Amino acid sequence: MSAEPTKGDDMDDGVGGDEKPSFFAGRGDQLEEIALDVGLVILFVVVIRNVRTLPDIAQWFPEFTVYTGFLIVGVKLIGDLLALRRPPKVTDKSSRFL
Amino acid sequence: VELLDAAWMGLQQLATPQTFLFLLAGVGVGMLTGLLPGLGGAVGMALLLPFIYGVEPASAIAMLVGIMAVNNTSDTFTAILLGVPGSNSSQATIMDGYPMARRGEGARALGAALFGSMVGGIIGAIGLVALIPIAEPMILSLESPELLMLMLIGVATVGVLSGSKPLAGLLSACLGLLLGAVGPAPAGPARFIVHDWTYLRQGISVVVVVMGLYAIPELINLLKDRIPVARGNPLVKGGLVQGIRDVWRNKILVFFASVYAICAGVIPGLSGAAVSWTAYAGAKTLCRDTKNFGKGDVRGVIAPDSCNNAMEGGQLVPIMMFGIPGSASGAILLGGLFLVGVEPGPKMVQGDGLVLLLVTAFSVALANIFATALCMGGASWIARISTLSPGRLVPGILLIVVFAAWQVSTQWDDLYLLLIIGVLGMILYRRGWPRAPMLIAFVLGSKIEAKLRISIDRYEWTWLHDTRVLVLAVVLGLVILGGILVSIREMRESRNRPESDEREDALPTFELEKESELREASVLYWFAWFLGLLLMVALLGMPLGGAIWLAAFLLYEVHCHWRVVLLYLIGYAAVSWSVVHFIGAELPTNWFAR
Numbered sequence: 001m002s003a004e005p006t007k008g009d010d011m012d013d014g015v016g017g018d019e020k021p022s023f024f025a026g027r028g029d030q031l032e033e034i035a036l037d038v039g040l041v042i043l044f045v046v047v048i049r050n051v052r053t054l055p056d057i058a059q060w061f062p063e064f065t066v067y068t069g070f071l072i073v074g075v076k077l078i079g080d081l082l083a084l085r086r087p088p089k090v091t092d093k094s095s096r097f098l
Numbered sequence: 099v100e101l102l103d104a105a106w107m108g109l110q111q112l113a114t115p116q117t118f119l120f121l122l123a124g125v126g127v128g129m130l131t132g133l134l135p136g137l138g139g140a141v142g143m144a145l146l147l148p149f150i151y152g153v154e155p156a157s158a159i160a161m162l163v164g165i166m167a168v169n170n171t172s173d174t175f176t177a178i179l180l181g182v183p184g185s186n187s188s189q190a191t192i193m194d195g196y197p198m199a200r201r202g203e204g205a206r207a208l209g210a211a212l213f214g215s216m217v218g219g220i221i222g223a224i225g226l227v228a229l230i231p232i233a234e235p236m237i238l239s240l241e242s243p244e245l246l247m248l249m250l251i252g253v254a255t256v257g258v259l260s261g262s263k264p265l266a267g268l269l270s271a272c273l274g275l276l277l278g279a280v281g282p283a284p285a286g287p288a289r290f291i292v293h294d295w296t297y298l299r300q301g302i303s304v305v306v307v308v309m310g311l312y313a314i315p316e317l318i319n320l321l322k323d324r325i326p327v328a329r330g331n332p333l334v335k336g337g338l339v340q341g342i343r344d345v346w347r348n349k350i351l352v353f354f355a356s357v358y359a360i361c362a363g364v365i366p367g368l369s370g371a372a373v374s375w376t377a378y379a380g381a382k383t384l385c386r387d388t389k390n391f392g393k394g395d396v397r398g399v400i401a402p403d404s405c406n407n408a409m410e411g412g413q414l415v416p417i418m419m420f421g422i423p424g425s426a427s428g429a430i431l432l433g434g435l436f437l438v439g440v441e442p443g444p445k446m447v448q449g450d451g452l453v454l455l456l457v458t459a460f461s462v463a464l465a466n467i468f469a470t471a472l473c474m475g476g477a478s479w480i481a482r483i484s485t486l487s488p489g490r491l492v493p494g495i496l497l498i499v500v501f502a503a504w505q506v507s508t509q510w511d512d513l514y515l516l517l518i519i520g521v522l523g524m525i526l527y528r529r530g531w532p533r534a535p536m537l538i539a540f541v542l543g544s545k546i547e548a549k550l551r552i553s554i555d556r557y558e559w560t561w562l563h564d565t566r567v568l569v570l571a572v573v574l575g576l577v578i579l580g581g582i583l584v585s586i587r588e589m590r591e592s593r594n595r596p597e598s599d600e601r602e603d604a605l606p607t608f609e610l611e612k613e614s615e616l617r618e619a620s621v622l623y624w625f626a627w628f629l630g631l632l633l634m635v636a637l638l639g640m641p642l643g644g645a646i647w648l649a650a651f652l653l654y655e656v657h658c659h660w661r662v663v664l665l666y667l668i669g670y671a672a673v674s675w676s677v678v679h680f681i682g683a684e685l686p687t688n689w690f691a692r
Contacts (some may be wrong), residue, residue, distance in 0.1 A: 037528055041271060047355060058283040061547045062276060069272035075582055076265040079589045 030083055037077040043070050100452070101230065107520075108456035111156040112464070116122040120157040121461055124164025124632020125468050131165070132172035134481065134491070138185050139169030140235045140426040141316050143434070144308040145495065148433055148502040157547045158438045163414070163461040167219055169427075169473045170370065170406035170471035170479065174211040175473070176398070179204055179393030179481055187370030187406045190378040194391065194398030201394060208477060209341020210396050212470050217345060219466030221356035222363075226418075226459045233419050234447045243561035245420075245443065246549035247570035252366045252422035254577045257535040258419040259366075260425075262588075264581035266531040272538035273522075277302055278543015284551050295574050297511035304433035306503050306512060307540055310519025312426065313499045314628065316566055317492050321624045321655075338474055344396045345404075351381060355401045358406035366424030366538075370406055377405035411462055418442050418455050421545065426534040436541070494652045496631060497644050497670070501677070504686045511685065513632055548569070556569065560630020627651065640685035641674055 044066045050060045051066070111117060124146070131142035142165045170187045177188040178195035191211060198207040240248070253275070257267035301449040345352060355377045362373045381401035382391045391398050416422045421442040423429040430515025435442055445451040459640050473480055503516040553561045561567055634643035645667055652658040652666055677683050 032529060036525065036531075040273075061283075061550060062279045065272055065275040065279065069269060069276075070269050072265055072272065072582070076269065076585070079265075079586065083589060 006015050027084065030080065034077065034084075037073055037080060040069065040073050042079070044073070101227075101456075105227075105456050107453045108460055111453065111457055112160060112460050113690040114156075116154065117157045117160050117457075120153070121160035121164045121465060122468065123418040124161035125168050125465050125472070128165035128168040128465070129172040129469055129472065129480075132169040132185060133175055138312075138316065138427075139165055140308075140312045140430060141495075142214065142311050143427055143430040143541045144305075145498055145502065147305050147430060147434055147437070148307060148505045150438055151505075153438060155438045155440045158434055159440075159454060159458050161255065162434045163458050164465040165411075166427050166431060167407065167410050167462045167465040169464065170403075170410070171212065171215045172473060174208065174215065174403060175477075175480055176325055178207045178211060185370070187374050187409075188402075189371050190374040190402035191399055193378065193449075194393070194395050196390075197394035198278065198396065198399070201339065203394065205337030205477070206341045206344070207396065207399050208393075209338035209474070210344045211341070211347045211399050212338075212473050213342045214400040214404040215407040216466045216470035217352050218359065219405075219407035219410065220463050221353065222360055222408035223459045223463035223466075225357070225360040225408070225412075226411045226414050226462065227456065228452045229415050230419075230447060230452070233415065237419055237444045237447055242549045242552040242556065243564060243567045244548060244570060247550065247567055247574060248420060249422055249546050251570060251574050252416065252420075252424070253535065253539045253542060253546075253576060254574055255366045256424060256538050257532070258577055258581035258584070260532040260534045263585070265585040266529070267422045267535045268578065268581055270526065270531050270533065271535035272537040274539025275546070277307065277536070277542045278540045279547065281544075284548035295511075297507075297509065297515070300507075301544070302540075303506040303512075304430075304437065304541060305506055306515050307519055307537065308430055308433065309499050309503050310516050311523040311526075311533050311537055312688065313495070314369075314516070314520035315523040315533075317496055317499070318524065318624045318628065319527065320492055321627070338477065341396070345400055347582060348397055348400050351385065351397060351401055352404045354384075355381065355405040359405040359408035360412035362426070363409040363424070364415050366416060366422060370409060370425075373409050374405050375403035378402045407466055411459075414458060414462070418446050418458055421542075423538050426537050429534065429538040433541045442529055446568060480648060490656055493648050493656075494666070494670070496628065497640075497648065500631060500635060500644070501640065501683075501685065505683055508686075510636075510686075513635075517629075517632065520628070521625075525680075557651060627655070635686050635688070639688040641671075643688070644672060644674075 001052065048066050051062045112121070127142045127146055133138055143162055146161060146165065150161065169185060170387060173183065173185040173188040174191055174195070177183050177191040178199050181192055181196040181199075183189045183192060194206045195211060198204065243568065253271050253281055257269075257271040258264040260267055280298050282299070358377060358380065359373055362376075376400060381397055382388050385391075385397055388395070413424055413428055416424055417428045417432055420444070423431065423432045432442060436611070440451075440454060446455045500513065500516070503512045506512045523533060526536070562571075631644070631647045634647040636644065637643060648664050648670060649667060652663045658666070674685060677686060
C-alpha cells in the first residue's frame with residue numbers, strides 16, 4: 001500500500017492539481033517536531049553559557065541536566081531528520097493549529 | 099501501638115471544623131472537575147493551590163487529597179450516560195457503561211460504578227496504611243545518595259512511561275529540572291540561569307508553573323475544541339440499588355482489581371487510563387461467561403471503576419513516603435505539601451509525619467464515601483450538570499488563574515512568567531509531549547540538587563561506590579536506555595507502517611450535539627483572548643478590566659443572554675469583593691500603578 005500523496009488528496013498546504021507536491025506538503029507535524037528539537041538545542045546552549053559563569057559546585061547540577069538533555073535531543077533530532085525520508089502524511093492536520 | 103496512637107490523633111485532626119470544611123471543598127471541586135470533560139483533577143488542584151498558603155498542614159492535605167481521591171468518581175457520569183470520558187481514567191468504563199445506559203440500565207451502571215469506586219477507594223486507603231509498617235524499615239535505612247538516585251529513577255520512569263514518546267518525556271523532564279534550578283542553589287549563594295531578571299532570583303513558584311503548564315493549555319483546548327455534549331437531560335431513574343447489589347455479587351472482582359490498582363499505583367508514571375484498561379482486560383480474561391463484555395456487562399463497569407479509585411491509595415505511597423510523585427496531580431500534591439512546610443519522605447513514618455500520613459489515608463476514605471453519597475443522592479441533578487458545556491466556565495476559570503498567579507508575589511512579573519510558561523505548555527500540549535515529567539522534575543528539582551549537595555558534602559565522591567547506589571544507578575541507566583531504545587524502534591516501525599493518523603480518537607462512540615457547533619478556531623485565536631485578558635487587566639486593573647473582558651467574552655463567544663452576563667458579572671464582583679475583604683488577598687492592579 002503506497003502512502004504517497006496523490007492528486008486530489010487532502011493536503012494541508014493546498015498542493016493539488018497537476019503540480020508536483022512540495023517537499024513540505026503533509027510534513028507539518030514532522031517539521032514542527034524538528035523545530036521544537038532545534039529550539040531546545042538553542043535553549044540548552046543559552047543555559048550552558050550562563051551556567052559556566054557560576055562558581056563552584058553550584059553549576060554541576062544544571063550542567064549535568066543540560067548535557068543529558070543534549071544527548072537525548074541529539075538522538076531525537078537524528079530520528080526526526082531520518083523520518084523526513086518517509087512519505088508525507090496525507091492527513092496532516094497541522095494547518096488547523098494556526 | 100505508635101500506629102494506633104497516630105491514627106487516633108489523625109482522626110482528631112481531621113474532625114476539626116476547618117479540616118472537615120477543606121476536605122468537603124476538595125471533594126466538591128474534585129467532583130466538578132471530574133464531571134466536566136476536559137477539566138482534569140490536575141487543573142482543579144492547580145486552581146486551589148494558591149488558597150492553601152498559611153493553612154494548617156492537615157487541612158491542606160485534606161483538601162488536595164480530597165480532589166485527587168474523588169476525581170475518578172464523578173467522571174463516571176459522562177462516561178456512562180453520554181459516552182464521553184470525564185477524564186482519561188474513565189475511558190474503559192464507557193465500553194460497557196454506555197451500552198448499558200443505551201438499553202435503559204444507566205442507573206444500574208451508575209450505581210455499580212459509584213459503589214465500586216467507593217469500595218475501591220476505601221481499599222486503596224487501607225492499602226496505604228497497610229504499607230506503612232512494611233515500607234518503614236526500608237525508608238528509614240535510606241540516606242541522601244539513595245534518595246537522590248530514587249528521585250532520579252522516579253523522574254526518568256515518569257518521563258519514559260507517560261505518553262507515547264519516551265524521548266520527548268525525558269526531554270520534558272530535563273526542562274523541568276532546569277526550571278527547578280532557577281533561583282538560589284541549595285546551601286549556596288549562587289543563582290542559576292537568572293540572567294538579569296531579578297524576579298527569578300527567588301526561584302519560580304510551583305503555582306505559576308502548574309497554572310501555565312496545565313490550566314492554560316487545558317482551558318484553551320476546551321475553547322478550541324468545544325467538547326461535544328449530549329442534548330437533553332439523561333435522567334437517572336431508579337436502579338442504583340441494583341448496581342450496589344451487583345458490586346456485592348462481584349466482591350472478589352472488586353477486591354482483586356483494587357489490589358492490582360494499588361500495586362500499579364506505586365509505580366511512577368503509569369496513567370490511570372492504562373491501569374483501568376488493564377483491569378478491564380483482566381476482568382474480561384479471568385471472569386466466566388464474558389460474551390457480553392463490550393455490550394453492556396456490569397462487570398466491565400465495576401472492574402475499571404473500583405480500580406481507578408484504589409489506584410489513588412497506591413499513588414500516595416511513593417508521594418508521601420519517598421517524596422516521589424508518579425503523576426501530575428501527585429506532583430501538585432507534593433508542591434502543595436512543600437508550600438505548607440511538610441516534607442514527605444522518611445519523616446512521614448514517624449511522629450507528626452505519621453499522623454499526617456494517616457490524615458491522608460483517612461481523607462482518601464472519607465472523600466470517597468462523601469463523593470459516592472453525594473453522587474447517589476443527587477444523581478439526577480449531577481447528570482444535568484454533566485450536560486453543561488465546559489466552555490461556559492472557561493472565562494471564569496481564566497480569571498481565577500490570573501488571580502492565583504498574581505498572589506505569588508503580587509507583581510506583574512508573575513503574569514509575565516505565567517504567559518511564558520503558558521506558551522511552553524501549549525507547545526508541549528500541541529506536540530503531544532507529556533507535561534507530567536516536566537512538572538514532577540520541576541517540583542523535585544531543588545530536592546534532587548539538595549540531596550546531591552548533601553551527598554558530596556558528607557561523603558565526597560565515595561557514595562558513588564556504594565553497592566546500593568550502584569544498583570540504583572544501573573536501574574536508572576536501564577530506564578533511560580529503555581526509553582531511547584523504545585523510541586528508536588518506534589521510529590523504525592513507523593517508517594514501515596502504512597499511513598495512519600495517530601491523532602484520531604481511539605474511543606468508541608461520542609454523541610455529538612451538532613457537528614456544526616464544533617468550532618475549529620485556531621489555538622492562536624484563543625490565545626489572543628487570553629492575551630486580551632492580560633491586556634485589559636494591565637490597562638484597567640483586575641476588577642474593571644476583568645469585568646469588561648468577561649462581558650465581552652460571554653456576549654461575543656458564548657452568545658449568552660444579557661441577563662446571564664449580568665448575573666455572571668454580579669457573581670464576579672461578589673467573589674472579588676469577598677476575596678479582598680475576607681481573605682485579605684490583593685487583586686492585580688493596572689500596570690501603570692505598580
